[in-house]
Amino acid sequence: HHPLADETGLSPLDAESLARSERRALGFARQVICTSRTTAHRLADGFWVEPGRLTVALPGTDRHPRPAPRDGEPIIVSLGALIPRKGHDVLLTALAKLGGRNWSCRIVGSADRDPEWSASLTELAKALGLSDRVRFVGTTSDPASELRAASIFALPSRHEGYGMVFAEALSHGLPIIACKAGAVPEVVPPEAGILVPPDDPEALANALGDLLDDNERRRSMANAAWQAGQRLPGWNDTAIAVATALEKAAS
Template structure:
């Protein structure tokens, strides 16, 4: 079996998001395992590319020779349904789905229906599908008609983190996530406003570039809240490990996560977590290591933060549980090994 593969992705592979970090780790790991990996950048605008951008991406993919094996990141693959149908008999197409496109926050009903329909069609023409969580596997089987035997789960790897002491006074609350609607930073700021009478500081790390409108709204909300001196908007940070090691509590009010690599990173640093019970988050964050609330429930999120800020005993217990859970997470060698083994054994 040839160990040559094309890896196609939209946008900029260097972006500091969980999805792109996964793609980088996988492509680098396959190369380290002896694979010849050809990276194919498909251009910007996905999953809503212009007709011209979509045509260019399809043309690039269609230049692959007969019999080539190509992994296509789901952010693009879900809208390449007509290309997948056209090329499925000639190419060995593998989809990499971080989470279904229709589950992104901020879509109206028509957009959700259109994305779900195109992704369902695209997946029907894929030879195999790699997903990053059991939750996504279940969703593709139940809602996208993908047979379970056609799916391989390769959970993101997590490296060891410097243990956070979780004894800060005042406690330092850290949140990490690109400033897009799905990450729920508006909920976090509103929750922090509810507990402004308590002693704490907070840092929000995340790029302002993927959704400038959301970034402006977050900046305006923070200014109007009167919390600007206590909450730092740190922007994009190349290495978040020092910030996690300095934290006492990790908090992210995501409205959906296909996996949530940052939660795994927080566990690896032994941080108690406040998050929402949505998507794969309950699979990643054990109950004993955090507090999960309903999506968009500002009062419950504030109460959870307040309990960890004020109750040092609870903070210690959940931090210890987080350290234990973090130590059990798979590393990147394991993740890449699962993918490499599956790619090698596909017919």
């Protein structure tokens, strides 16, 4: 996970207070397990954790069968809790720029972590005239079914300490539209996704439009995504990395 001090929406005072607390806590740790190289670099540079105390244990990803070709109206799916860091406001603004293209979007994720923010997203969708095309699904016990039914995965997160949902999208063979933020470029290879700057709805709309307009490119990226998903570490790999860190801490 990323440091709490890096969470989107914090005041400078709160962010610095969290950073001080996290630096103190990390100072007592004999080993620190990180979910990405990006987070490890962040802890080394900004939280004074020596490289020798850092272990990267990438989260595991389950394998899934190669998906069948997806026909019909393209479905854009976005999985993630409705919090500012996930950038759903940017996604909605970008969707409103797609003009008369054929698409629908399903936003899947809990509204409970920040009810005020979640309500503002619903109002934004209405204000942008997207109510007929965008559905806020809420939480689901079967996110895999959402991924299997989709054509494109889009989540313009402002930061990710790893981004397990991007790994899941790859393993389901979904081309990804996301941002060059945090560890996302570490997870999503260029042949399987289009990464744009954070907080840039125009660039996000262009990326979405490119995939919606080009069926062949979408199929090619979907195939590349599935292949990339097969190369991701499994949970046994994660367990081995964690065990190595524990052995170091005990020695």
